Amino acid sequence: MASTETTPAKDAAGVEAGLDALETTATSRPTLRQTFTGKILPPVIALAVVLVVWTLLVPTVDDPSKLPSPAAVGDAFKDAWLKGELLGYIWTSVSRGLLGFLFALVIGTPLGLLVARVRFVRAAIGPVLSGLQSLPSVAWVPPAVIWLGLNNSMMYAVILLGAVPSIANGLVSGVDQVPPLFLRAGRTMGATGVKGIWHVVLPAALPGYVAGLKQGWAFSWRSLMAAEIIASFPDLGVGLGQLLENARTASDMAMVFEAIILILFVGIAIDLLIFSPLERWVLRSRGLLVKS
Amino acid sequence: MATTTTLAEADQSVGYAARIEHVSKSFATPGGRQLVLDDITLDVAPGEFVTLLGASGCGKSTLLNLVAGLDRPTSGSIATDGRPALMFQEHALFPWLTAGKNIELALKLRGVAKSDRRDRAEELLELVRLKGAYGKRVHELSGGMRQRAALARSLAQESRLLLMDEPFSALDAITRDVLHDELTRIWEETGLSVLFVTHNVREAVRLAQRVILLSSRPGRIAREWEVGIPQPRRIEDAPVAELSLEITDVLRGEIRRHGQH
Ligand SMILES: Nc1ncnc2c1ncn2[C@@H]1O[C@H](COP(=O)(O)OP(=O)(O)OP(=O)(O)O)[C@@H](O)[C@H]1O
Ligand SMILES: [Mg+2]
Numbered sequence: 001m002a003s004t005e006t007t008p009a010k011d012a013a014g015v016e017a018g019l020d021a022l023e024t025t026a027t028s029r030p031t032l033r034q035t036f037t038g039k040i041l042p043p044v045i046a047l048a049v050v051l052v053v054w055t056l057l058v059p060t061v062d063d064p065s066k067l068p069s070p071a072a073v074g075d076a077f078k079d080a081w082l083k084g085e086l087l088g089y090i091w092t093s094v095s096r097g098l099l100g101f102l103f104a105l106v107i108g109t110p111l112g113l114l115v116a117r118v119r120f121v122r123a124a125i126g127p128v129l130s131g132l133q134s135l136p137s138v139a140w141v142p143p144a145v146i147w148l149g150l151n152n153s154m155m156y157a158v159i160l161l162g163a164v165p166s167i168a169n170g171l172v173s174g175v176d177q178v179p180p181l182f183l184r185a186g187r188t189m190g191a192t193g194v195k196g197i198w199h200v201v202l203p204a205a206l207p208g209y210v211a212g213l214k215q216g217w218a219f220s221w222r223s224l225m226a227a228e229i230i231a232s233f234p235d236l237g238v239g240l241g242q243l244l245e246n247a248r249t250a251s252d253m254a255m256v257f258e259a260i261i262l263i264l265f266v267g268i269a270i271d272l273l274i275f276s277p278l279e280r281w282v283l284r285s286r287g288l289l290v291k292s
Numbered sequence: 293m294a295t296t297t298t299l300a301e302a303d304q305s306v307g308y309a310a311r312i313e314h315v316s317k318s319f320a321t322p323g324g325r326q327l328v329l330d331d332i333t334l335d336v337a338p339g340e341f342v343t344l345l346g347a348s349g350c351g352k353s354t355l356l357n358l359v360a361g362l363d364r365p366t367s368g369s370i371a372t373d374g375r376p377a378l379m380f381q382e383h384a385l386f387p388w389l390t391a392g393k394n395i396e397l398a399l400k401l402r403g404v405a406k407s408d409r410r411d412r413a414e415e416l417l418e419l420v421r422l423k424g425a426y427g428k429r430v431h432e433l434s435g436g437m438r439q440r441a442a443l444a445r446s447l448a449q450e451s452r453l454l455l456m457d458e459p460f461s462a463l464d465a466i467t468r469d470v471l472h473d474e475l476t477r478i479w480e481e482t483g484l485s486v487l488f489v490t491h492n493v494r495e496a497v498r499l500a501q502r503v504i505l506l507s508s509r510p511g512r513i514a515r516e517w518e519v520g521i522p523q524p525r526r527i528e529d530a531p532v533a534e535l536s537l538e539i540t541d542v543l544r545g546e547i548r549r550h551g552q553h
Contacts, residue, residue: 013421015466015470016421016436016470016474017421019434019436019466019467019470020434020436020437181380181382181384182384182386184362184378184380184384185378185380185384185386187361187362188360188361188362188375188376188377188378188449189377189397189398189401189402189445189449190375190401190402191397191401195401199397199401200386203386203388203389204386204388206388285388285429286387286388286429286430286431287387287429287430287431287432288387
């Protein structure tokens with residue numbers, strides 16, 4: 001076999017380029033059609049099935065005021081929309097929920113960092129903090145009403161008590177799961193102390209932190225709804241929880257359904273619009289999520 | 293006994309890249325203290341390429357961690373010429389940064405001005421032949437490319453001593469061959485001192501000026517060889533194979549000794 005004359009260095013470069021090309025594969029974006037059949041179609045079908053089953057169930061219930069038809073609920077939505085109140089209900093609750101969540105973020109983040117990094121603080125409040133996650137936040141409504149009265153600060157207090165533990169715990173578990181290898185690599189590069197926390201610990205803990213934020217939002221929303229239902233008071237403005245409570249007092253089942261559907265969908269929508277994309281972005285940029 | 297870890301001042305030149313004197317290390321285990329390293333004395337000269345060879349579990353990584361300052365010796369002293377860079381067996385690149393930003397972080401922590409970092413990172417990527425990889429995430433790189441990016445990040449620290457802990461052991465033979473060529477070229481170009489850990493005898497002979505064999509349990513320096521074969525070498529070269537055979541025989545003897553009691 002005839003061999004061509006190459007210097008070792010040139011040869012290495014050529015082989016290397018070949019190996020790199022072999023080992024990296026190009027990924028393509030999903031087509032519109034794939035997105036439609038994979039992401040949009042399934043929930044649409046599920047919704048259609050629910051509506052059909054619901055419609056079939058309506059005639060089997062003897063008291064029509066107990067189970068309104070989908071059309072009656074649709075009318076309730078239309079009414080609220082035409083009266084220009086629908087967006088108002090949603091905005092009252094969403095603005096409270098998000099503002100409360102931001103407060104929880106501002107408190108929960110440093111708290112989580114303290115618990116994760118300071119041994120004394122962890123021993124002192126770590127178990128309580130993770131235990132608090134399983135305490136239903138409704139339990140905070142009565143004391144909050146007594147301490148703060150029927151006002152917006154009471155709502156925020158309940159949101160905080162519901163969401164801060166989730167956010168702090170998410171950060172703690174994120175920090176706990178930082179691979180020691182990264183910490184050691186950081187130390188050999190001179191990232192110690194505050195630099196180590198900023199350049200290594202926090203970015204490495206981000207997936208756990210974002211999972212905590214996601215759960216924190218769910219808890220914020222739940223706590224807020226509990227507070228609005230239990231402590232509804234006309235001066236506070238009508239949010240979705242109050243809407244549900246008002247519908248119950250008026251025995252208006254269509255409106256009850258309207259309120260429940262709104263609470264469910266607004267909670268899901270915020271998650272889909274803010275937290276899920278955030279989480280996917282964090283995971284995908286680290287190769288922790290396979291593109292589907 | 294004194295246990296000191298000394299970093300020489302950056303501008304004052306010392307006669308060694310690393311000086312390891314009478315270093316012992318033991319760990320507390322459920323069955324009592326286990327002596328892992330026993331009285332290791334070893335100098336790495338400036339610009340020298342030394343490989344540390346030994347069976348699995350003989351304490352090679354432990355020794356490297358001590359030299360890197362990640363752990364303290366139980367007794368003895370270690371001095372290095374500045375803070376050494378350490379390249380781990382796993383690439384240890386940060387997955388939240390691109391290849392280029394990983395290198396820039398090392399530059400930043402060393403105090404390189406922001407305006408110079410980008411150019412320097414591109415230069416280093418070129419040095420390890422990863423020119424187009426600046427914006428690539430770690431998971432988008434192949435195993436060999438990751439090790440090269442990790443090498444570039446270690447080089448960014450501009451340490452005079454590079455510690456390498458079996459950096460190529462997870463790679464296939466062809467990629468490893470290529471990286472041996474690269475490492476030799478970079479070592480010759482930069483005048484770095486390298487302390488390279490491996491349990492692959494041929495790899496040790498292929499790369500080093502001096503091969504040091506550690507015995508196991510506890511780890512002691514069993515023997516050392518000067519490798520006089522001129523670079524560039526190939527792992528298949530007859531002189532490399534011949535010396536490897538000799539070293540392997542001694543290594544086998546060391547391991548067999550453990551089976552006898
Ligand atoms: N932190 C520790 N605590 C207790 N024992 C340890 C610790 N670190 C290492 N050892 C022990 O020290 C011995 C040497 O470990 P080390 O990782 O240095 O081996 P090695 O030579 O690098 O092996 P390999 O080639 O498999 O990487 C092992 O028996 C290990 O169990
Ligand atoms: Mg090891």
